[in-house]
Amino acid sequence: LTRVATLASLAAGFALALSWAWPAAAGGAGRAAAIALPLIVLTAINVKGVKEGARASAFLLVAKLVPLALFVGAGLFAVRWSRVAAPARVDPAGLGEVALLLLFAYAGFENTAAPAGEYRNPKRDVPFALVTQIVLVTLIYALVQLVALGTLPDLAASRTPLADAARLFLGGWGGALLTAGAAASILGTAGNTVLSGPRYLYALAVDGYGPAFLGRLHPRFLTPAAAIVVQTAVVLPLALTGSFAGLAALSVVARLASYVSTAAAIPVLRRKLPDTPATVRLPFGPAIPVAAVAVSAFLVASATALDLVAGAGALVAGLVVYALRRKGAAGDGGAAGV
Numbered sequence: 001l002t003r004v005a006t007l008a009s010l011a012a013g014f015a016l017a018l019s020w021a022w023p024a025a026a027g028g029a030g031r032a033a034a035i036a037l038p039l040i041v042l043t044a045i046n047v048k049g050v051k052e053g054a055r056a057s058a059f060l061l062v063a064k065l066v067p068l069a070l071f072v073g074a075g076l077f078a079v080r081w082s083r084v085a086a087p088a089r090v091d092p093a094g095l096g097e098v099a100l101l102l103l104f105a106y107a108g109f110e111n112t113a114a115p116a117g118e119y120r121n122p123k124r125d126v127p128f129a130l131v132t133q134i135v136l137v138t139l140i141y142a143l144v145q146l147v148a149l150g151t152l153p154d155l156a157a158s159r160t161p162l163a164d165a166a167r168l169f170l171g172g173w174g175g176a177l178l179t180a181g182a183a184a185s186i187l188g189t190a191g192n193t194v195l196s197g198p199r200y201l202y203a204l205a206v207d208g209y210g211p212a213f214l215g216r217l218h219p220r221f222l223t224p225a226a227a228i229v230v231q232t233a234v235v236l237p238l239a240l241t242g243s244f245a246g247l248a249a250l251s252v253v254a255r256l257a258s259y260v261s262t263a264a265a266i267p268v269l270r271r272k273l274p275d276t277p278a279t280v281r282l283p284f285g286p287a288i289p290v291a292a293v294a295v296s297a298f299l300v301a302s303a304t305a306l307d308l309v310a311g312a313g314a315l316v317a318g319l320v321v322y323a324l325r326r327k328g329a330a331g332d333g334g335a336a337g338v
Helices: 002-018 028-048 050-075 081-085 092-106 122-151 161-170 172-206 225-241 244-272 287-301 305-323
Strands: none
Touching: 002 028, 002 172, 002 225, 002 244, 028 050, 028 172, 028 225, 050 122, 050 161, 050 172, 081 122, 092 122, 092 244, 092 287, 122 161, 161 172, 172 225, 244 287, 244 305
């Protein structure tokens, strides 16, 4: 559910960003085309091969960082600091909802620790990578927000705030550049999700969880083509009928289930597993896991009833799949080859 909701929200966000340059993308057939065509292209690229998908993601990464660097570099000279120093009054009642959406912007940081067993020195590399990336991302977000707040009047009313702000201090070409950068940013993240998400379905199917056809590889490209296509088929109706913010919140609620279970497991695992030279042991005993569970509970409490029902439904569906494991799956003899 996390991967599907994330990809659906990104697709909806792409149409929203594109509406600055192509107003028809804001609704109707234009919005449907802006959502469906990129998803279909990314699906086709990833069916063809993992190298093609990785190259596309790397290209889009560069394409999004260049416009952001220009936006911040030029925009800092155009900021009206009086506007930054005296922002509009904020209603504290909406803090939880805002925090929930903010987590969507940071989501994915947990992927850094996933391959820790393959790192040369996990005890050093995992904390360094996590802290460094979060600091850098926070710095980029803060600078972008500072420029947008200090240059664009009535920022919250804008549907495409970065493009509108860039047009004010760079001219029409600046708005077009930031629109292209936003599109590249969304497509890059979407491409990563199209690449990684189906591998979960594939690995589960290989181990006997879910339909067997999801665990088959394409005879020519040797990619989990069925899992890739199925993910897109589930994402499309969600993206076409939902909003960016609503789908992003749903993605975070689903993601919080894994955050809570991971954090809650740490005190137990510390007692059960031996301390080896490669073990990453958190300082302050159970304080960090307990704090993580508390923050996650606060965020879950801020979710809408619909998101909570959807998240609970996904957990129930997962339990059903887990209980109905197919006999004789590859996982019976060891771990799946993914």
